[in-house]
Amino acid sequence: MTSSVLECRALTKYYGSTMALDSLDLTLEKGRIVGLLGPNGSGKTTLIKIAAGLLTPTSGTIRICGFAPSPESKALVSYLPEFTYFENHMRVRECFELFRDFYDDFDETKARDMIRDLGVSPEKRMRELSKGMKEKVQLVTVMSRRSRLFLLDEPIAGVDPASRDYILNTIIRNYSEDSTILISTHLISDVENVLDDYVFIRDGKVWQTGSVEALRENENKSVDALFREVFRYEVR
C-alpha cells in the first residue's frame, strides 16, 4: 500500500467559465494533521469535495490511497461538510446505524460514549437538537470512524470558543498515526496548535506547503503570521 494518502496531479476544476482549481499538485502523507489554508474562493472546499467524491474534476487526477474517487475510495474517507447532512427526523441512534451499515470502520461504541459525554440521548431526533449540538453529533459520527483520510471542511466556523475547544479536542483524541486529517479553515490561530503541516492555497493552486514545527524553529514564525504575510494584499 502506498504511503501517500492523497495525491493530486494537475487537478483542474471549472464551474462553467470560472476556474476553481488550476492544475493543482498536492501529496499528503499518512499520519499527519494538515491545515488547508487560504482566503475565500481559493479552492479549499472544491479540493475537499473532489476528494470526497462530491464533484468530478474537469481534468487531472486524484488518488486516495491509490484509488480514484469511487466506492473504494469513499470507504476510506471520512468527510465532514460545513453543515449537517442528516435528515431532521432521524434519531441520533439511526445516524449511528446508518454509518454502521455502510462503513466497516465505524466504531459505534466509541460514538455512543462520546454522545453520552455530550449529554445527548441517542433517542433524540436531529430536529430536537440545537444547531451547535447537531454539528457536534455529526462530528462525533464522522470522527468515530477509523478512516485513512479525514476531510474536515471548516469544522470550527461559526461556533463559540468552548465548542471550538470541544471540536479540536475531539479531532486530536481520534487521531491515529495511520490516518491523515485535512482541516480547511480561516481560523488559523485556533487550529495552529494541532497542525503538523500547512498547505496555503491561492487561486486554485498550492502556493506554499511546509511543516509547522520547521516554520517555528527556522523562521520563528507562526502559521497565522505567515498567512497574513503571504495573503496581505488578498482582498476579496
Next chain:
Amino acid sequence: MKFGKLFKHEFKQSFRLALPVYLGIIIMGFVACLSAVVFDRTVISGNGNEDLAGFAGMSSMGTLALSLTAVGAGVVGAWILNAVRFLRTMTGQQSYLTHTLPVTADGLLMSKILCALLVLLGAVIAAGIAVFCVVMTFLVLESTTPIRDLIDAVYSLVKALTDVENLSALSVIWSTLGRVVMLALGMPMLLFTAIMAAGSLVQKRKGLLGAGLFLGASAVLNFISSLAAGLISFLFVNSQDVYETMMVSSSMVNIFLYLIVIVAGYFFMRWIITKKLNVNV
C-alpha cells in the same frame, strides 16, 4: 451487500412519509362511503322532509365528491413525496451524505427507483381499496338483502372483467393496461431524470435545458406512437378489424419506445452521478 442496506434505509425513510398518506387515502374512502350512505338514506330512500333531504343530499354528495378527489390527491401526494425526497437526497444538503456513501451509482439509483415504485404502488392499492369500498357501498345500498347482493355485485364485477367476447377487445384491454403499467414504471424515471439534470449539472441553465429536451423528446415520442395508428386509421382505414389491429400494434410500439426512454433515462442519471456530479448546495 450494500444494495440491501441502501434499500433498507431508503424503504424505511420513504414509507415513514408515505404511510400517513395511505392512511389518509383509506380514511377518505370511508368518508366517501359514509357520504353515500347518508345520500341514500336522505334522498333515495326519502324521509318525508323534502327540505332536509335536499340539504343533506347536497352536502353528502359534496362530501362524496371531495373525499373522492382527496383519494386522487393522495396518489398525487405520494408522487410529490417521491420527488421531494429524491430532490433532497440527491441534490440538496442531504446529498452530501448520499454521494459520499461507499456505494455504486447503480445501487443508489436502483434502490431509489424501486422504493419510489413501491411507494406509488402502495398509494394505488390504497386508492383501489377506497374506490372499491365506495363502489361496493353503492351496490349494496340498492338492495334490501345486502349480503346476498354484495356477493352478486362482486360476481358481476369479476364476470364483467373476464367475460371478453373476442380477441380484439381483449387485446385493447391488454394494450391499455400495458400503457398504464409502462406509464407508472416510466414516470419516476422521467421525473428523477428531470430533477437530476436540473439540479446536478454545474450550469443550471444547461441542466434545465437538458431536462427539458429529454422530457420533451419522450413526450413527443409517446404522443406520436400513441396517436399515429389512430390518425392513420381515421384518415385511411374503414375496417374495424384493421383499426383494432393497428391500435394494438401501436400500443406495442408505444411500450417499446417507452422502454427505450426509461433505459436512456437510467443511463443518463448514471452518467451524471459518475461523470458530471457537481453537488453544490
